[in-house]
Structures are given as structure tokens and as C-alpha cells.
Amino acid sequence: MAVEAKDVVVIGGGFAGLSAGAALAEQGFRVAVLESKPALGGRAYSFADDDTGDFVDNGQHVLMGCYHETLRFLDRIGARDRLIFHRDLEIEMLDGPGRRASLRTSRLPGPFHMSGALLRYGHLTAGERVRLIAGGMRMMALRRRDRDGLARMSVAELMDTLGQGERARQCFWYPLAIATLNDDPELSSAALLAEVLKRAFFSRRADSAFVYSRVGLSDLYCGAAGKLIDRSGGVVATRSIADGFDFDESGRIAAVRLRDGGRLGAANFIVAVPPRNLLKLLPETAMADPFFSRVCALQSSPIVCVHLWLDREVTDSAFVGFIGTPTQWLFNKRRIFERHGERAPGYLSFVISGARKFVDRANDELAEVVVKDLRAMIPAARDARVLKAIVIKEKQATIAPDPLSDRSRPAAITPIGNLFLAGDWIQTGLPATIESAVASGHAAAAALAARVGA
Ligand SMILES: Cc1cc2nc3c(=O)[nH]c(=O)nc-3n(C[C@H](O)[C@H](O)[C@H](O)COP(=O)(O)OP(=O)(O)OC[C@H]3O[C@@H](n4cnc5c(N)ncnc54)[C@H](O)[C@@H]3O)c2cc1C
DSSP, rough: OOOOOTTTEOOSSSSHHHHHHHHHHHHTTEEEEEEESSSOOOSSSSSTTTTTEEEEEEEOOEETOOOHHHHHHHHHTTTTGGGOOOSEEEEEEEEEEOOOOEOOOOOSSSSSSHHHHHOOOTTTTHHHHHHHHHHHHHHHHHHHOOOHHHHHHHHHHHHHHTTHHHHHIIIHHHHHHHHHSSSSSTBBHHHHHHHHHHHHOOOOOGGGGGEESSSSSSHHHHHHHHHHHHHHTTTSSSSEEEEEEEEESSEEEEEETTTSSOOEEOSSEEEEEOOHHHHHSSOOOGSSSHHGGGGGGOOOOEEEEEEESSSSOSSSOOOOEESSSSSSSEEHHHHSSOOOOSOSSEEEEEESSTTTTTTTSOOOHHHHOOOOOOHHHHHGTTOEEEEEEEEEEEEEEOOOHHHHHHTOOOOOOOOSEEEOSSSSSSSSSSSSHHHHHHHHHHHHHHHHHHHHHH
């Protein structure tokens, strides 16, 4: 078939590739999405567990009201109603056996709603709470006046600058930083934390709300995005491994070569794969260009997720933060998923982000760590029997959020005229999250459409 100006190949079927493909399909482009795995979803996927009859997400994914690009994508594919929106931010934090305090936003309009939450936060003294609010305001001032300075600083150094004490760090700043940036505060870029804080807490009240999927992650967006692309005359092909590119004499990409020997031509190409996969696709000559060679500097950071099925429910809460234990978050899937398996009354998922010290341990050992933390924090769990555990280690869960990696993130527009990049690791100003993936997908689609003149 002859290649037309509106033929696009998107390589990678995660949030970035599918959001780029859906945006272009809606504008009349004929899109072919190639995904190497047997199913779409990339690093945000779910599967059915036959033993329990439950769905399992590779790891609990939390969105927030400030994920505007993601919500736009889910609206586009008709999937927003698969999300649960908390009206406000309300997080229960445990600092020892049953020692709970809530971060609950007040009814005031944003950004004053957060002051209400912090002023009532019971894990800190009155003085610590006031210093915490003052620290947040100073961070926003630094973000306005000295972004470059923040981009060179780690989160821990920023805390020194803001005069934040150990309790404020352990009970508020570090749980927030590790959950959103996925690494140790000593290593993570302060600029990324400031951006998260601005979007989530220093904006509208609705932007602070916790949001998560009531269905398995794959069911949230993969099928619906694929259908939109199909309906617009495109195609979504799984088990299609892109292996390299053929170039024409002007240095533009003519076609993508597939592992099965096939070849697919198009006018434009979006590569929406993790950095290491991009490097495998490019010819060696491309690495002479600093735009591409910089990508080699990107480091990654792991996440460990443990899913436990128990003989009883041990908490009514949908999610709980743990302070001071290796396990950082508990998610009660019985309160999150709308469809339940019948074989185990309790189903909890636990997250250890920035899990460098844990990711190489054996699965049994990791399950024990989590069970120990659960029993230490929630007394009702002490007599509960564990019926089944699944441990999922994502060794390269996200790019590392250190200042050097952050500076090495490329833009969507590349030096190759008809090649655009997408992925959570593209420079969006955000940490590597779903929102960054979708923002990059939309940016790549917009740049491509502008070039084609659509
Ligand atoms: C355990 C875990 C928990 C997380 N929690 C959160 C959270 O709470 N909130 C949040 O916002 N984010 C979270 N994230 C991050 C989020 O999952 C990612 O930011 C997002 O899924 C990245 O999407 P992507 O499309 O950029 O990349 P990917 O999802 O990695 O998609 C890239 C796709 O490209 C495919 N591919 C690679 N090479 C080729 C090739 N040669 N040919 C064809 N296809 C190819 C891959 O198979 C993959 O499907 C979490 C991540 C993990 C791992």
C-alpha cells in the first residue's frame, strides 16, 4: 500500500504510545501501533489471578486530580468513568501500631485547602506544622525565582534550605517525595518535587484529589484506546517487535523493520518505548548526535509490589501510608476494585518505591518484610493468615529522578525530521509518571500534526 502523509507508526503500546495514537486517530491520521508484548499496557498492566479470581495490577497506580492530560486521554477514549475520584485529599498515615493521623484537606478553596490539612496533621507538633507550611510556600517561591537552582539540588538539600526538621521529613516530605519521584530523597531532584507540589497541592482543590482505577489497569485504557484507533482506520498489533529503521537518502525514516522479517512504511514515526529500547532501535550513526547520546546517561529506579490475600479484612481504609517501615503504602483492593474474587476475604497490595535495597532480595523474603510491617502497623492483622502472596519486582520501574538524569531527558522533537519521541522519561518537567507519559504522547502527536500541517 502506498504511504500517505497521514500514515503514522507508533512503537510502544503503553500510556504514551496509546495516548499519542488516540490523539492522532481523532485528527484523521491512520495510525499503526506496534507493541512487542502479547498485550498492551507496558509498565501499567493487570492480569487475572486464577487461584483467587481477582485482578492484579503489576503495582498499584495512583493518579491525582491534577493529571489533566491523563484525564483528557481517558475522556477521549470514553474511559474516565472507570476511575474513582476522591472528592478531596484524605490520606491516613500510620506511625506505629494503630497510631494514625490524617492529612485531610479543608473546604477552603485552593491553595488554602492544603493549609487546613497540614495544620491538623497529628503526627507533627504545632510548631512543626507551621514550619512545614512556611517551607511549602518558600519552595513555591524558589520554583518561581530559581528553577535552575532547584534543578541542581536534591530533595534532602532542599529540606535543609527550607529548615525542615527530621519529623517533618519522615512524616510528610519524604513519603510524598518517594511516592511521586520513586527514589531516595538524597538522590532525587528538588525541581521535580516542587513541580509535583505546585500541581497537586498549590492549585485547585480538585487537583489534590486521589484518583485510582476501579478496574484492573489494563482494562482502564488499553482496549478502549485500541478501539478508537481501529475505528479511525488504524491498527494495533501486539507481538510486533520493532527491530530498527530503514532510512531514505535524505536521512528521514522510510520504514520500521520488524523482528518477524516484516517492514512497515509511514510518513512519520513516534517511538514510545523506554530509553534502553530506543537505543536498540537507532543506528550507531545516530549516537554521534548529543540529542541521542545523552539518553545513555539516564539511570533507572526500581519498585517492589507485594500482593497478599488474607483470611479476613484487616482495615476499612482504601489506602494507608506507613511511616518508618520499608513498606510505604498499603492499598486495600477490596475497597478499590469493583469486581472481587470470592476465594479470599482480604486482598491488599503493598508498595516499596525507590526499592534499590530490596529489589535483589528473594520473593519470600520480600513477602515476609511486608507481612512484618503490616502486623506492626495494623494490630488487627496479627492473627490474620496469609493465603497467597505475589511479588512483582519492576527493576526499571521508572527513570531515576536525580538531577543529572532529569537534565538528560530529551524533547519530543528529534533531529530526524519524521521521528518523534514519547514516554514518561521524555522532558515534561514531571517525574516519570502516567501523567508524564500521556503529556509526552500528546506533545509528540501535536508536534507531528503541526509538521504535517494538520
Ligand atoms: C510498579 C509501578 C508502579 C507505578 N506507580 C505509579 C503511580 O502510582 N502513578 C503514576 O502516575 N505512575 C506510576 N508508575 C509509572 C507508570 O507506570 C509509567 O510512568 C507509565 O506506565 C509509562 O508509560 P510509557 O508508555 O511511557 O512506557 P511503557 O509503559 O514502558 O510502554 C512502552 C511499551 O513499549 C513496548 N516496547 C518496547 N520496545 C519495543 C519494541 N522494540 N517494539 C515494540 N514495542 C516495544 C513495551 O513492551 C511497552 O509496552 C508506576 C510504575 C511501576 C512499574
